[in-house]
Protein backbone atom coordinates (compact mmCIF):
# COMPACT_ATOMS: atom_id res chain seq x y z
CA UNK A 13 0.00 0.00 0.00
CA UNK A 14 1.47 3.35 -0.94
CA UNK A 15 0.69 6.52 0.90
CA UNK A 16 3.47 8.58 -0.65
CA UNK A 17 2.13 11.87 -1.94
CA UNK A 18 -1.34 11.23 -0.60
CA UNK A 19 -3.40 14.02 0.97
CA UNK A 20 -5.06 13.54 4.35
CA UNK A 21 -8.26 15.56 4.01
CA UNK A 22 -11.25 13.61 5.26
CA UNK A 23 -11.72 10.32 7.05
CA UNK A 24 -14.25 9.42 4.34
CA UNK A 25 -11.36 9.15 1.85
CA UNK A 26 -9.86 6.23 3.80
CA UNK A 27 -10.95 2.63 3.41
CA UNK A 28 -10.69 0.16 6.26
CA UNK A 29 -7.35 -1.17 4.99
CA UNK A 30 -5.93 2.38 4.80
CA UNK A 31 -6.99 3.09 8.36
CA UNK A 32 -5.44 -0.17 9.60
CA UNK A 33 -2.21 0.72 7.80
CA UNK A 34 -2.04 4.11 9.54
CA UNK A 35 -2.76 2.57 12.95
CA UNK A 36 -0.11 -0.14 12.43
CA UNK A 37 2.46 2.45 11.31
CA UNK A 38 1.74 4.55 14.41
CA UNK A 39 2.15 1.45 16.58
CA UNK A 40 5.53 0.71 14.96
CA UNK A 41 6.74 4.27 15.60
CA UNK A 42 5.61 4.09 19.20
CA UNK A 43 7.61 0.89 19.77
CA UNK A 44 10.62 1.99 17.71
CA UNK A 45 11.06 5.77 17.49
CA UNK A 46 12.72 6.97 14.25
CA UNK A 47 14.43 10.26 15.16
CA UNK A 48 15.99 10.68 11.69
CA UNK A 49 13.17 9.46 9.49
CA UNK A 50 12.32 12.90 8.09
CA UNK A 51 15.74 14.56 8.34
CA UNK A 52 16.04 17.26 5.68
CA UNK A 53 12.29 17.54 5.24
CA UNK A 54 10.30 20.69 5.86
CA UNK A 55 6.72 20.89 7.13
CA UNK A 56 4.75 24.14 6.77
CA UNK A 57 1.90 24.76 9.19
CA UNK A 58 -0.62 27.24 7.79
CA UNK A 59 -2.99 28.06 10.62
CA UNK A 60 -5.58 30.51 9.32
CA UNK A 61 -7.26 30.24 12.70
CA UNK A 62 -5.47 29.57 15.96
CA UNK A 63 -5.39 26.08 17.43
CA UNK A 64 -2.44 25.83 19.72
CA UNK A 65 -2.94 22.22 20.67
CA UNK A 66 -3.20 20.91 17.11
CA UNK A 67 -0.24 22.98 15.92
CA UNK A 68 1.99 21.91 18.82
CA UNK A 69 1.10 18.28 18.24
CA UNK A 70 2.05 18.46 14.54
CA UNK A 71 5.24 20.38 15.30
CA UNK A 72 6.24 17.90 18.01
CA UNK A 73 5.56 15.03 15.60
CA UNK A 74 7.77 16.56 12.89
CA UNK A 75 10.59 17.38 15.32
CA UNK A 76 10.52 13.85 16.75
CA UNK A 77 11.17 12.53 13.23
CA UNK A 78 14.10 14.89 12.68
CA UNK A 79 12.27 17.22 10.31
CA UNK A 80 11.98 20.98 10.40
CA UNK A 81 8.97 23.22 10.77
CA UNK A 82 7.94 26.64 9.48
CA UNK A 83 4.55 28.29 9.55
CA UNK A 84 2.20 30.90 10.85
CA UNK A 85 -0.76 30.82 13.16
CA UNK A 86 -1.76 34.43 13.08
CA UNK A 87 -3.72 35.47 10.03
CA UNK A 88 -3.01 39.13 10.77
CA UNK A 89 0.65 38.55 9.91
CA UNK A 90 0.00 37.07 6.46
CA UNK A 91 -1.12 38.50 3.18
CA UNK A 92 -4.57 36.89 3.50
CA UNK A 93 -5.68 40.07 5.23
CA UNK A 94 -4.57 41.92 2.09
CA UNK A 95 -6.90 39.77 0.02
CA UNK A 96 -4.58 37.02 -1.20
CA UNK A 97 -6.54 33.95 -2.19
CA UNK A 98 -6.05 30.66 -0.41
CA UNK A 99 -4.94 29.11 -3.72
CA UNK A 100 -2.20 31.72 -4.17
CA UNK A 101 -0.93 31.21 -0.61
CA UNK A 102 -0.67 27.48 -1.35
CA UNK A 103 1.10 28.04 -4.67
CA UNK A 104 3.73 30.02 -2.83
CA UNK A 105 4.23 27.67 0.13
CA UNK A 106 4.42 24.51 -1.99
CA UNK A 107 7.55 25.96 -3.61
CA UNK A 108 9.57 25.24 -0.49
CA UNK A 109 7.64 22.91 1.84
CA UNK A 110 7.61 19.11 1.52
CA UNK A 111 4.30 18.73 3.35
CA UNK A 112 1.68 21.30 4.35
CA UNK A 113 -0.60 21.20 7.38
CA UNK A 114 -3.55 23.55 7.01
CA UNK A 115 -6.10 24.71 9.56
CA UNK A 116 -8.80 26.99 8.19
CA UNK A 117 -12.16 28.35 9.38
CA UNK A 118 -13.98 27.48 6.12
CA UNK A 119 -15.46 24.06 5.38
CA UNK A 120 -13.63 22.42 2.49
CA UNK A 121 -10.52 24.64 2.60
CA UNK A 122 -8.17 21.65 2.86
CA UNK A 123 -9.69 19.96 -0.20
CA UNK A 124 -9.32 23.18 -2.18
CA UNK A 125 -5.70 23.39 -1.02
CA UNK A 126 -5.08 19.82 -2.19
CA UNK A 127 -6.24 20.71 -5.70
CA UNK A 128 -3.60 23.43 -5.91
CA UNK A 129 -0.67 21.83 -4.12
CA UNK A 130 1.77 19.28 -5.56
CA UNK A 131 2.97 18.38 -2.05
CA UNK A 132 0.75 16.46 0.38
CA UNK A 133 -1.81 18.46 2.35
CA UNK A 134 -2.78 17.35 5.84
CA UNK A 135 -6.04 18.80 7.11
CA UNK A 136 -5.63 20.13 10.64
CA UNK A 137 -9.32 21.06 10.79
CA UNK A 138 -11.46 22.86 8.19
CA UNK A 139 -14.34 24.74 9.80
CA UNK A 140 -17.12 22.41 10.91
CA UNK A 141 -16.16 19.81 8.32
CA UNK A 142 -13.26 17.47 9.07
CA UNK A 143 -10.32 16.96 11.40
CA UNK A 144 -9.02 13.58 10.21
CA UNK A 145 -5.89 13.40 12.36
CA UNK A 146 -8.14 13.69 15.43
CA UNK A 147 -10.18 10.76 14.10
CA UNK A 148 -7.04 8.68 13.51
CA UNK A 149 -5.78 9.38 17.02
CA UNK A 150 -9.20 8.52 18.49
CA UNK A 151 -9.17 5.21 16.63
CA UNK A 152 -5.58 4.53 17.62
CA UNK A 153 -6.47 5.17 21.25
CA UNK A 154 -9.48 2.86 21.16
CA UNK A 155 -7.58 0.11 19.33
CA UNK A 156 -4.70 0.34 21.80
CA UNK A 157 -7.11 0.02 24.74
CA UNK A 158 -9.22 -2.67 23.10
CA UNK A 159 -7.29 -4.56 20.38
CA UNK A 160 -10.46 -6.44 19.47
CA UNK A 161 -11.64 -3.25 17.69
CA UNK A 162 -9.42 -4.30 14.79
CA UNK A 163 -8.73 -7.96 15.59
CA UNK A 164 -12.39 -8.93 15.79
CA UNK A 165 -14.33 -10.55 18.59
CA UNK A 166 -17.18 -9.29 20.74
CA UNK A 167 -18.15 -5.87 19.31
CA UNK A 168 -17.13 -2.87 21.42
CA UNK A 169 -19.84 -0.60 22.78
CA UNK A 170 -18.97 3.04 22.25
CA UNK A 171 -21.12 5.79 23.75
CA UNK A 172 -21.12 9.36 22.43
CA UNK A 173 -22.34 12.04 24.84
CA UNK A 174 -22.95 15.78 24.58
CA UNK A 175 -23.43 17.89 21.48
CA UNK A 176 -23.73 15.25 18.77
CA UNK A 177 -25.27 17.61 16.23
CA UNK A 178 -22.47 20.13 15.77
CA UNK A 179 -19.53 18.09 17.06
CA UNK A 180 -17.48 17.22 13.98
CA UNK A 181 -15.20 14.89 15.98
CA UNK A 182 -18.05 12.54 16.81
CA UNK A 183 -19.34 12.57 13.22
CA UNK A 184 -15.97 11.61 11.78
CA UNK A 185 -15.31 9.03 14.47
CA UNK A 186 -18.71 7.43 13.88
CA UNK A 187 -18.02 7.25 10.12
CA UNK A 188 -14.65 5.62 10.82
CA UNK A 189 -16.07 3.19 13.39
CA UNK A 190 -18.52 1.97 10.76
CA UNK A 191 -15.58 -0.03 9.34
CA UNK A 192 -15.18 -1.91 12.60
CA UNK A 193 -18.52 -3.42 13.59
CA UNK A 194 -19.09 -1.64 16.88
CA UNK A 195 -22.28 -0.91 18.85
CA UNK A 196 -23.01 2.76 19.39
CA UNK A 197 -24.99 4.46 22.15
CA UNK A 198 -25.85 8.17 22.01
CA UNK A 199 -26.82 10.59 24.79
CA UNK A 200 -27.65 14.10 23.63
CA UNK A 201 -29.91 16.98 24.65
CA UNK A 202 -33.06 17.47 22.58
CA UNK A 203 -32.11 19.32 19.39
CA UNK A 204 -28.45 18.29 19.57
CA UNK A 205 -28.91 14.65 18.53
CA UNK A 206 -26.75 12.93 15.91
CA UNK A 207 -27.82 14.20 12.43
CA UNK A 208 -29.74 11.82 10.15
CA UNK A 209 -26.93 11.80 7.57
CA UNK A 210 -24.65 10.01 10.03
CA UNK A 211 -27.39 7.75 11.39
CA UNK A 212 -28.15 6.68 7.81
CA UNK A 213 -24.47 6.09 7.15
CA UNK A 214 -24.26 3.86 10.23
CA UNK A 215 -27.47 2.06 9.31
CA UNK A 216 -26.14 1.33 5.81
CA UNK A 217 -22.95 -0.06 7.35
CA UNK A 218 -25.00 -2.33 9.62
CA UNK A 219 -24.02 -0.41 12.76
CA UNK A 220 -26.56 -0.28 15.56
CA UNK A 221 -27.02 3.25 16.99
CA UNK A 222 -29.17 3.33 20.10
CA UNK A 223 -30.15 6.57 21.84
CA UNK A 224 -30.13 6.14 25.62
CA UNK A 225 -31.85 8.50 28.09
CA UNK A 226 -29.04 9.20 30.53
CA UNK A 227 -25.31 9.43 30.96
CA UNK A 228 -25.65 6.91 33.81
CA UNK A 229 -27.03 4.29 31.44
CA UNK A 230 -24.23 4.97 28.93
CA UNK A 231 -21.65 4.59 31.72
CA UNK A 232 -23.12 1.27 32.80
CA UNK A 233 -23.21 -0.23 29.32
CA UNK A 234 -20.11 1.04 27.48
CA UNK A 235 -16.51 0.12 26.89
CA UNK A 236 -15.69 3.65 25.75
CA UNK A 237 -17.52 6.84 26.71
CA UNK A 238 -16.65 9.65 24.29
CA UNK A 239 -17.55 12.99 25.87
CA UNK A 240 -17.86 16.31 24.01
CA UNK A 241 -18.38 19.92 25.02
CA UNK A 242 -21.79 21.56 25.20
CA UNK A 243 -21.57 25.11 23.90
CA UNK A 244 -23.74 27.75 25.47
CA UNK A 245 -24.41 29.50 22.15
CA UNK A 246 -26.39 26.45 20.98
CA UNK A 247 -29.02 27.15 23.66
CA UNK A 248 -31.31 30.17 23.28
CA UNK A 249 -32.29 30.02 26.96
CA UNK A 250 -29.44 30.34 29.51
CA UNK A 251 -31.57 28.70 32.20
CA UNK A 252 -32.12 25.68 29.99
CA UNK A 253 -28.40 25.55 29.27
CA UNK A 254 -27.59 25.52 32.99
CA UNK A 255 -30.01 22.69 33.57
CA UNK A 256 -28.81 20.56 30.64
CA UNK A 257 -25.15 21.20 31.39
CA UNK A 258 -25.67 19.66 34.82
CA UNK A 259 -27.10 16.45 33.36
CA UNK A 260 -24.22 16.07 30.86
CA UNK A 261 -21.50 16.39 33.45
CA UNK A 262 -19.72 13.31 34.65
CA UNK A 263 -18.02 13.00 38.05
CA UNK A 264 -16.25 10.28 40.01
CA UNK A 265 -19.37 9.38 42.03
CA UNK A 266 -21.28 8.56 38.83
CA UNK A 267 -18.53 6.09 37.89
CA UNK A 268 -19.08 3.96 40.99
CA UNK A 269 -21.23 1.48 39.06
CA UNK A 270 -19.15 1.56 35.88
CA UNK A 271 -17.52 -1.57 34.46
CA UNK A 272 -13.84 -1.67 35.42
CA UNK A 273 -12.70 -1.53 31.80
CA UNK A 274 -14.73 1.62 30.90
CA UNK A 275 -12.48 4.35 29.49
CA UNK A 276 -13.51 7.97 29.05
CA UNK A 277 -12.24 9.90 26.03
CA UNK A 278 -12.61 13.59 25.14
CA UNK A 279 -11.12 15.56 22.23
CA UNK A 280 -10.08 18.35 24.70
CA UNK A 281 -10.13 21.03 25.83
CA UNK A 282 -12.77 20.08 28.37
CA UNK A 283 -14.70 22.81 30.09
CA UNK A 284 -16.64 21.26 32.93
CA UNK A 285 -18.34 18.24 31.36
CA UNK A 286 -15.75 16.04 33.09
CA UNK A 287 -15.24 16.89 36.76
CA UNK A 288 -11.63 17.11 37.93
CA UNK A 289 -12.20 14.22 40.35
CA UNK A 290 -12.60 11.87 37.35
CA UNK A 291 -8.93 12.48 36.43
CA UNK A 292 -7.75 10.31 39.32
CA UNK A 293 -9.95 7.34 38.39
CA UNK A 294 -8.70 4.50 36.22
CA UNK A 295 -11.45 5.44 33.75
CA UNK A 296 -9.85 8.76 32.73
CA UNK A 297 -7.99 8.36 29.46
CA UNK A 298 -8.32 11.73 27.72
CA UNK A 299 -4.78 12.96 28.39
CA UNK A 300 -3.26 9.70 27.15
CA UNK A 301 -5.55 10.07 24.12
CA UNK A 302 -4.14 13.54 23.35
CA UNK A 303 -0.63 12.11 23.78
CA UNK A 304 -1.38 9.50 21.12
CA UNK A 305 -1.85 12.39 18.69
CA UNK A 306 1.91 12.79 18.38
CA UNK A 307 2.67 9.24 17.24
CA UNK A 308 -0.35 9.16 14.92
CA UNK A 309 0.70 12.44 13.29
CA UNK A 310 4.27 11.10 13.01
CA UNK A 311 2.92 8.09 11.16
CA UNK A 312 0.87 10.22 8.77
CA UNK A 313 3.84 12.49 8.05
CA UNK A 314 6.13 9.50 7.47
CA UNK A 315 3.56 7.85 5.21
CA UNK A 316 2.67 10.80 2.98
CA UNK A 317 6.35 11.64 2.62
CA UNK A 318 6.98 8.09 1.43
CA UNK A 319 9.32 7.16 4.26
CA UNK A 320 7.32 4.36 5.87
CA UNK B 321 -44.26 14.63 -35.94
CA UNK B 322 -45.26 18.27 -35.66
CA UNK B 323 -43.86 20.46 -32.91
CA UNK B 324 -46.57 20.43 -30.30
CA UNK B 325 -47.12 20.30 -26.58
CA UNK B 326 -47.31 16.88 -24.97
CA UNK B 327 -51.05 17.38 -24.47
CA UNK B 328 -51.90 16.22 -28.00
CA UNK B 329 -52.53 17.58 -31.49
CA UNK B 330 -56.20 18.45 -30.99
CA UNK B 331 -55.69 20.86 -28.15
CA UNK B 332 -54.82 24.49 -28.59
CA UNK B 333 -51.09 25.04 -28.44
CA UNK B 334 -50.21 26.64 -25.08
CA UNK B 335 -46.99 28.30 -26.24
CA UNK B 336 -46.20 29.74 -29.67
CA UNK B 337 -44.68 27.20 -32.06
CA UNK B 338 -41.16 27.85 -33.28
CA UNK B 339 -39.93 27.16 -36.80
CA UNK B 340 -36.57 25.94 -35.58
CA UNK B 341 -34.68 25.71 -32.32
CA UNK B 342 -35.00 23.87 -29.02
CA UNK B 343 -38.05 23.10 -26.88
CA UNK B 344 -37.56 22.24 -23.23
CA UNK B 345 -40.73 20.66 -21.90
CA UNK B 346 -41.93 19.12 -18.63
CA UNK B 347 -40.06 21.59 -16.46
CA UNK B 348 -41.37 21.78 -12.86
CA UNK B 349 -43.38 25.05 -12.97
CA UNK B 350 -41.36 26.80 -10.26
CA UNK B 351 -38.09 26.12 -12.09
CA UNK B 352 -39.14 27.55 -15.47
CA UNK B 353 -37.48 30.95 -15.13
CA UNK B 354 -34.33 29.31 -13.77
CA UNK B 355 -34.19 27.24 -16.95
CA UNK B 356 -34.44 30.42 -19.01
CA UNK B 357 -31.61 31.99 -17.01
CA UNK B 358 -29.51 28.88 -17.38
CA UNK B 359 -29.89 28.25 -21.13
CA UNK B 360 -30.93 31.44 -22.91
CA UNK B 361 -28.37 33.83 -24.34
CA UNK B 362 -29.03 37.57 -24.30
CA UNK B 363 -29.83 37.64 -28.04
CA UNK B 364 -32.10 34.59 -28.06
CA UNK B 365 -35.76 34.80 -28.94
CA UNK B 366 -37.42 32.86 -26.11
CA UNK B 367 -41.03 31.78 -25.56
CA UNK B 368 -42.03 30.80 -22.06
CA UNK B 369 -45.08 29.06 -20.63
CA UNK B 370 -45.50 28.67 -16.88
CA UNK B 371 -48.10 26.73 -14.90
CA UNK B 372 -49.33 24.78 -17.92
CA UNK B 373 -51.20 21.59 -17.16
CA UNK B 374 -49.34 18.32 -17.54
CA UNK B 375 -50.38 14.80 -16.72
CA UNK B 376 -46.73 13.90 -16.06
CA UNK B 377 -45.44 16.60 -13.73
CA UNK B 378 -48.61 18.41 -12.56
CA UNK B 379 -48.06 22.07 -13.35
CA UNK B 380 -45.22 22.45 -15.75
CA UNK B 381 -43.23 24.99 -17.63
CA UNK B 382 -42.17 25.05 -21.27
CA UNK B 383 -39.28 27.05 -22.69
CA UNK B 384 -38.73 27.43 -26.43
CA UNK B 385 -35.52 28.92 -27.73
CA UNK B 386 -35.87 29.90 -31.38
CA UNK B 387 -33.11 29.48 -33.93
CA UNK B 388 -30.64 27.58 -31.78
CA UNK B 389 -30.20 23.81 -31.34
CA UNK B 390 -28.78 23.14 -27.89
CA UNK B 391 -26.43 20.16 -27.84
CA UNK B 392 -26.83 17.53 -25.12
CA UNK B 393 -23.69 18.70 -23.39
CA UNK B 394 -25.12 22.20 -22.89
CA UNK B 395 -28.34 21.01 -21.34
CA UNK B 396 -26.77 18.55 -18.90
CA UNK B 397 -26.79 21.26 -16.23
CA UNK B 398 -30.61 21.19 -16.55
CA UNK B 399 -30.61 17.89 -14.70
CA UNK B 400 -30.00 19.77 -11.48
CA UNK B 401 -33.23 21.78 -11.57
CA UNK B 402 -35.43 19.88 -14.02
CA UNK B 403 -34.38 16.22 -14.13
CA UNK B 404 -37.74 15.22 -15.72
CA UNK B 405 -37.45 17.68 -18.59
CA UNK B 406 -37.49 16.58 -22.23
CA UNK B 407 -35.58 18.33 -24.99
CA UNK B 408 -36.85 18.50 -28.58
CA UNK B 409 -34.84 19.87 -31.45
CA UNK B 410 -37.06 21.54 -34.07
CA UNK B 411 -36.33 22.13 -37.76
CA UNK B 412 -38.98 23.57 -40.04
CA UNK B 413 -41.69 22.91 -37.42
CA UNK B 414 -40.72 19.22 -37.24
CA UNK B 415 -39.25 17.49 -34.20
CA UNK B 416 -36.04 15.97 -35.56
CA UNK B 417 -34.64 14.74 -32.23
CA UNK B 418 -36.04 14.27 -28.77
CA UNK B 419 -34.19 13.25 -25.64
CA UNK B 420 -34.34 13.23 -21.86
CA UNK B 421 -32.02 15.40 -19.87
CA UNK B 422 -28.91 13.28 -19.30
CA UNK B 423 -27.92 12.92 -15.65
CA UNK B 424 -24.23 13.68 -15.08
CA UNK B 425 -22.24 12.25 -12.15
CA UNK B 426 -20.97 15.69 -11.23
CA UNK B 427 -22.27 19.24 -11.63
CA UNK B 428 -19.20 21.39 -12.14
CA UNK B 429 -19.65 25.06 -11.26
CA UNK B 430 -23.38 25.09 -11.94
CA UNK B 431 -24.88 25.61 -8.48
CA UNK B 432 -23.74 27.56 -5.48
CA UNK B 433 -23.15 25.55 -2.32
CA UNK B 434 -25.93 26.25 0.18
CA UNK B 435 -23.56 26.03 3.16
CA UNK B 436 -22.67 29.66 4.00
CA UNK B 437 -19.38 28.53 5.55
CA UNK B 438 -18.32 26.49 2.50
CA UNK B 439 -14.95 27.59 1.16
CA UNK B 440 -16.47 27.96 -2.33
CA UNK B 441 -18.58 30.84 -1.00
CA UNK B 442 -15.48 32.66 0.24
CA UNK B 443 -12.78 31.98 -2.35
CA UNK B 444 -12.98 32.33 -6.11
CA UNK B 445 -13.17 28.67 -6.85
CA UNK B 446 -15.57 26.59 -8.99
CA UNK B 447 -18.16 24.56 -7.11
CA UNK B 448 -18.46 20.80 -7.54
CA UNK B 449 -21.57 18.83 -6.65
CA UNK B 450 -21.52 15.03 -6.85
CA UNK B 451 -24.76 13.15 -7.45
CA UNK B 452 -25.40 10.81 -4.51
CA UNK B 453 -29.05 9.97 -5.16
CA UNK B 454 -31.05 10.31 -8.39
CA UNK B 455 -34.58 10.34 -7.05
CA UNK B 456 -35.09 12.69 -5.33
CA UNK B 457 -32.00 14.27 -6.82
CA UNK B 458 -29.50 14.72 -4.00
CA UNK B 459 -25.99 16.10 -4.37
CA UNK B 460 -22.94 16.38 -2.16
CA UNK B 461 -20.50 19.29 -2.20
CA UNK B 462 -16.99 17.95 -2.85
CA UNK B 463 -15.51 20.63 -0.60
CA UNK B 464 -17.65 20.97 2.55
CA UNK B 465 -19.05 17.39 2.15
CA UNK B 466 -22.62 18.49 2.92
CA UNK B 467 -25.52 16.95 1.03
CA UNK B 468 -28.38 18.98 -0.45
CA UNK B 469 -31.65 18.39 -2.23
CA UNK B 470 -30.89 19.63 -5.73
CA UNK B 471 -33.99 21.82 -5.94
CA UNK B 472 -32.82 23.82 -2.90
CA UNK B 473 -29.69 25.06 -4.63
CA UNK B 474 -29.35 28.33 -6.43
CA UNK B 475 -27.61 28.46 -9.77
CA UNK B 476 -24.43 30.36 -10.44
Ligand SMILES: [Zn+2]
Pocket residue numbers: 120433434435438439440461462463464465466
Ligand atom coordinates in the same frame (compact mmCIF):
# COMPACT_ATOMS: atom_id res chain seq x y z
ZN1 LIG C 1 -19.89 23.24 0.01
